[in-house]
Amino acid sequence: MTLLGDRESRLLIDGKLVPASRGTFPTINPATEEVLGVAADATVGDMADAIDAARRAFDETDWSTNVELRVRCLRQLQQAMRDHAEELRELTISEVGAPRMLTAGAHLNGPIEDLSFAADTAEGYQWTTDLGHATPQGIPTNRTIAREAVGVVGAITPWNFPHQINLAKVGPALAAGNTLILKPAPDTPWAAAVLGELITEYTDFPAGTINIVTSRDHGVGALLSKHDDVDMVSFTGSTVTGRAVMTDAAAGIKKVFLELGGKSAFLVLDDADVAAACAMAAFTASMHAGQGCAITTRLVVPRARYDEAVAAAAGTMGGIKPGDPSSPRTVCGPVISARQRDRVQSYLDLAIEEGGTFACGGGRPADRDTGFFIEPTVIAGLDNSARVAREEIFGPVLTVIAHDGDDDAVRIANDSPYGLSGTVFSADPQRAAGVAARLRVGTVNVNGGVWYSADAPFGGYKQSGNGREMGVAGFEEYLETKCIATLAT
Numbered sequence: 001m002t003l004l005g006d007r008e009s010r011l012l013i014d015g016k017l018v019p020a021s022r023g024t025f026p027t028i029n030p031a032t033e034e035v036l037g038v039a040a041d042a043t044v045g046d047m048a049d050a051i052d053a054a055r056r057a058f059d060e061t062d063w064s065t066n067v068e069l070r071v072r073c074l075r076q077l078q079q080a081m082r083d084h085a086e087e088l089r090e091l092t093i094s095e096v097g098a099p100r101m102l103t104a105g106a107h108l109n110g111p112i113e114d115l116s117f118a119a120d121t122a123e124g125y126q127w128t129t130d131l132g133h134a135t136p137q138g139i140p141t142n143r144t145i146a147r148e149a150v151g152v153v154g155a156i157t158p159w160n161f162p163h164q165i166n167l168a169k170v171g172p173a174l175a176a177g178n179t180l181i182l183k184p185a186p187d188t189p190w191a192a193a194v195l196g197e198l199i200t201e202y203t204d205f206p207a208g209t210i211n212i213v214t215s216r217d218h219g220v221g222a223l224l225s226k227h228d229d230v231d232m233v234s235f236t237g238s239t240v241t242g243r244a245v246m247t248d249a250a251a252g253i254k255k256v257f258l259e260l261g262g263k264s265a266f267l268v269l270d271d272a273d274v275a276a277a278c279a280m281a282a283f284t285a286s287m288h289a290g291q292g293c294a295i296t297t298r299l300v301v302p303r304a305r306y307d308e309a310v311a312a313a314a315g316t317m318g319g320i321k322p323g324d325p326s327s328p329r330t331v332c333g334p335v336i337s338a339r340q341r342d343r344v345q346s347y348l349d350l351a352i353e354e355g356g357t358f359a360c361g362g363g364r365p366a367d368r369d370t371g372f373f374i375e376p377t378v379i380a381g382l383d384n385s386a387r388v389a390r391e392e393i394f395g396p397v398l399t400v401i402a403h404d405g406d407d408d409a410v411r412i413a414n415d416s417p418y419g420l421s422g423t424v425f426s427a428d429p430q431r432a433a434g435v436a437a438r439l440r441v442g443t444v445n446v447n448g449g450v451w452y453s454a455d456a457p458f459g460g461y462k463q464s465g466n467g468r469e470m471g472v473a474g475f476e477e478y479l480e481t482k483c484i485a486t487l488a489t
Contacts, residue, residue, distance in 0.1 A: 001201055003087045003194050007037030009214065011046060012196030014053035015207025021046050025216045027190055030097040030334040031325055031371045039189035042215040047181070047223045050211035054152045054179040055229045057208030064149045064177035067127075071119045073205045074175055077195070078115040080202035085109065088163075088194065095190050096162060097334040097372075099325045102288060106452060111167040114470075117454035118171030121475050133488060140488035147479045149177030150255055151231030154224030156183045156245070158237045159336050160291040160394075162191035168469050169234050170195070174210060176478035178232070181211045183221040185237075187336050189214035225249045232256070232478070236293075238392075239418075239463050257477050258465040259293070259458070261392040262420030265413035266296035267435060269406060269426040274305050275312040277425040280448065282316035282398060286332045286376040289322070290396035294421040294443065294458075298389055300412050303402040310359050310400050314378045317398060318360030322373040332396055334372040341372040344395030347388050348377060351399075356382040361396075384412045392418070406431070410438045419461030421445070442468070 008024060010017040024038035057063055063070065081088060089103045098107040131143035155169040162184060173180050184192035196212045199205050213220065225233050225248035232255040235245045239260040249256045266281040268274055281299045290297065301309035325333035335341050341364070348362055361377030376396040379388055389399045403409040413422055423445040426432035436444040442460040443451040452458070457471035467477050 001084075001197070003084055003091070003197055004037065004190060009037075009039045009190055009193030010196065011040045011042055011050070011214065012193075012199065012210070012212040013046065013050045014211070015200070015205070017196055017200055020215070022215075022217075025186070027095055027188070028337070029094050030336050031094075033370055033372070036094055036190070039193060039214045041217070042213045042220050043217070044220055044223055047183070047213050047215075047220045048227070050181045050213050051152065051154075051223070051227050051229050053208035053211055054181050057206060058149070058152055058179040061206055061209075063179065063206060063209050067122055067177075069204070069206075070175055070177060071123050073203050073209075074115055074119045074171060076203040077198060077205075078112060078119070080198040081112045084198065085112065091190055091194065092163065093325050095188050096159065097325050097336060098288060099330045099333045100328050101330070106161060106164050107288075108163050111164040114454035115167060115171045117470075118175040118475065121172070121472060122175035125475075131483075142486045142488050144484045144486070146482040146484060147476070148482055150478055150480055151178060152229055153178045153180045153478065154183065154230045154233045155180055156221045156224060156233065156235045156237065157185060157192070159185035159187035160288070160293070162188045165236050166192055166195070168474070169236075170210065172475040173234065173478045176475060178478055179209045181213060181224060181230075183213050183215070183224060186214070186216040222248060225254065226251070228252055230254065234477070235259070236469075242465065257467040257469070259467075259469055260420075260460065260463060260465040261418055262293045262295075262460065262464050263298060263390060263392055263416050263418045264294060264296040264421040264423070264441065265298040265300050265416070265439075266423040267403075267409045267413055267425065268299070268301045268309065269409065269424070269431065269435065270302040270305070271427040271431070272425040273427070274301065274309050278309045278312035279316040281423070282313040282376070282378065283320070283331070285398040286317055286320045286396045289332050289335045289374065290376075291335060291394055293392070293464075296421065296423050297393065297398055298384070298413075299398055299400045300403050300409050301400060303404055306400070306402045310378065310380045313398060313400060314359035317376040317378050317396075320376045322365050322368065322375060322396075332376055335374055335395055336372065338372055340394065341374055344374050344393055344397065347391070347393045347395070347397065351379045351382065351386070351388045354382055354386045354388065356380060356386065356388065356399075359400075384415055390416065406435055410435060414438075414440045417463045420464035421451075421460075
């Protein structure tokens with residue numbers, strides 16, 4: 001089987017691959033601006049059909065209680081993705097603009113293997129707990145706690161790491177016994193749609209348990225937050241859209257998981273190797289053209305060593321040239337679209353208006369007149385009040401900010417509406433740990449530690465979201481808790 005052999009993807013609704021009511025829309029290679037093919041362009045009516053299918057599958061089958069079936073289906077999907085990994089790799093490079101080197105990790109191979117955690121967790125999970133005998137109000141009672149699927153889940157996902165984010169929702173939601181409708185971003189519809197081809201060809205997923213609906217109309221995804229037959233919405237994307245999801249879901253008191261924006265800080269303490277730390281910060285901010293919500297885009301450094309820090313960051317970032325994502329040596333590929341390129345450029349223009357300077361970069365690369373490329377850019381001369389230091393840019397842009405000691409560094413890091421991630425570098429492990437403990441964020445990298453892992457929870461504080469994805473905590477987001485009290489005889 002060749003994936004997307006006709007260069008046209010379809011919807012997966014009620015176990016069948018079907019065309020969309022509104023026809024198709026193009027999917028674009030962001031590195032070349034060429035049309036790769038077309039994706040099904042669903043209507044609100046198509047989404048309603050998918051919701052109906054998911055509702056029936058949850059209410060009328062044993063999917064929610066048949067752990068063995070769920071585990072088998074997830075492992076079948078995982079194996080199918082492994083078997084088609086090279087096709088998926090080329091798709092990811094061309095549709096997402098993901099550098100080839102990154103597909104060995106979080107852009108493809110990592111998420112495929114992470115499905116094992118969801119399957120293994122479901123297989124070994126303690127679905128019921130004996131709370132024991134008690135006599136509340138003098139009545140002898142035996143108590144049991146049951147963990148059950150929430151019901152029908154709507155999963156809305158972005159374009160930046162589509163495989164990782166799609167599977168981080170699909171895996172645990174289905175493993176927990178829910179049925180699901182996946183609505184991916186219109187910029188990367190194929191990354192989700194290919195799952196439908198693999199599911200229908202290689203797995204035993206019952207009809208309606210997973211549905212995949214692509215559309216360029218954002219109103220189609222919004223139906224998931226509003227529809228009475230959807231029990232939970234799991235959303236990853238911008239904070240602005242997250243507010244809309246939460247507002248729409250509130251009418252039905254719907255359970256909501258939100259993983260939203262970030263403006264994370266990389267703190268370099270005065271005893272750290274400043275050059276090495278700043279070089280790492282610059283490299284991180286350049287990966288995948290900075291299109292990651294948890295990427296540290298504020299570099300907070302000792303004031304006395306500010307110029308050294310700027311030079312180190314610029315030395316690294318200036319040496320990373322935006323390039324062809326199909327090359328194994330490329331670190332920074334294109335941003336996803338012309339719209340996103342122009343948005344990033346508007347922030348670069350704003351940085352100059354605010355009084356900043358570019359230590360490197362600052363616009364489109366001179367040698368690339370095709371593709372949505374932005375030079376890796378270091379902004380100097382601004383403090384944490386600047387808009388480029390406060391608002392999520394989602395491009396290869398690093399703003400260097402001076403601090404006056406550990407307390408000031410923590411203050412600057414926490415002076416943000418976001419709280420997704422952070423990094424601390426120090427020669428003293430205890431000092432670094434103390435600073436990390438004071439950061440109001442969901443994940444912290446200390447001296448180069450890696451927090452991304454299938455068994456580790458990920459999510460944010462404040463306007464970076466609610467709840468956790470991945471790990472056991474992420475699995476349990478998709479469960480309800482029931483207490484059963486039985487009269488003891």
